[in-house]
Amino acid sequence: MRGYIFDLDGTVYLGDRLIEGAAEAIQTLKERGDKVVFLSNKPIATRQSYVQKLTKMGIPTDLREILNSSLIVARYLQKRLKTGEKVYVIGEEPIKEELREHGITPLDAYDTSIPDYVVLSWDREFNYDKLNRLYQAAVRGAFIIASNPDCTCPLEDGQLPDTGTFIAALESATGKPIDIVIGKPSPISAMAAVEQIGLDCRDCVMVGDRLDTDIKMAYNTGMQSVLVLTGVGTREAAVASPYPPDHILSSIKDIIYL
Incomplete structure (x- = not known):
């Protein structure tokens, strides 16, 4: 038995288009007894919406098979937060909803008090006022938690700026790195995935399209790694990468042959 950890955007689908053969490949893995979870850095969608999207695409999915950066941030904060400490969120409703479901109430946008923690996430309404409040x-002295480091998110017809662009803006202004990044390639995300699967890292395979998140996380934690060429990563970049994948596939459909 092996555990397969699948990225979503650029790996299983692009936007609303399922990668050819993805549904059949994932079903084959499950039928032969392997375990599957989906691990996404994308914080602008709820886990429930991922279940609905995958199931509609022909990949029947249970909520327990979905892990995203919003959930992992919420669990991380839940363990750290002390009574009376305040959390400000730069992000969209899905990550705020996840925090509230874990008993964490973000500061109101009109509350100008200095927070103890800032959750920095993908926010398509990011503006100068939010940047200034973050700074x-x-x-x-607020502890800055980034949901994910991705600079872009792949779509069927291109890419969009992601959380990493906001991280870069803050680090440029302060002259120092933010405190922690929760999403891939963080070992926090890796441990969340293997705990969900119930296997050790060495028995798990990370399948994704990004060298700097998916493959780097696998490389640093002793997982096997598979780079698929349906998203951001390229074969040329993989050859030159300090975090080389164990396998390079044209798409997810060939995963069953490894």
């Missing part, structure tokens, strides 16, 4: 919190 002011950081220089006053």
Whole structure:
């Protein structure tokens, strides 16, 4: 038995288009007794929406098979947060909803008090006021938690700027790195995935399209890794990468042959 950890955007689908052969490959893995979870850095969708999307695409999915950066951030904060400490979120409703489901109430947008923690996430309404509030919190000692480091998110017709662009803006302003990144390639995400599967890292395979998140996480934690060429990563970049994948496949459909 092996555990397969699948990225979603660029690996299983692109936007609303399923990668050819993805449904059949994942079904084959499950039928032969392997375990499957989906691990996404994307914080602008709920886990429930992933279940609905995958199931509609022909990949029947249970909520327990979905892990995303929003959930892992919520679990991380739940363990750290002390009574009375405040959390400000730069992000969209799905990550705020996940925090509330874990008993964490983000500060209201009109509450100008300095937070103890800032969750920095993908926010398609990011503006100067939010950047300034983020900066002011950081220089006053707030602990900055980024949901994910991705600079872009792949779509069927191109890419969009992601959380990594906001991280770069803050680090440029403060002159120092943020405190922690929760999403891939963080070992926090790796441990969340293997615990969900119930196997050790060495028995798990990370399948994704990004060298700097998916493959790097696998490389650093002793997982096997598979780079698929349906998203951001390329064969040329993989050859030159300090985190080389164990396998390179044209798409997810060939995963059953490894």
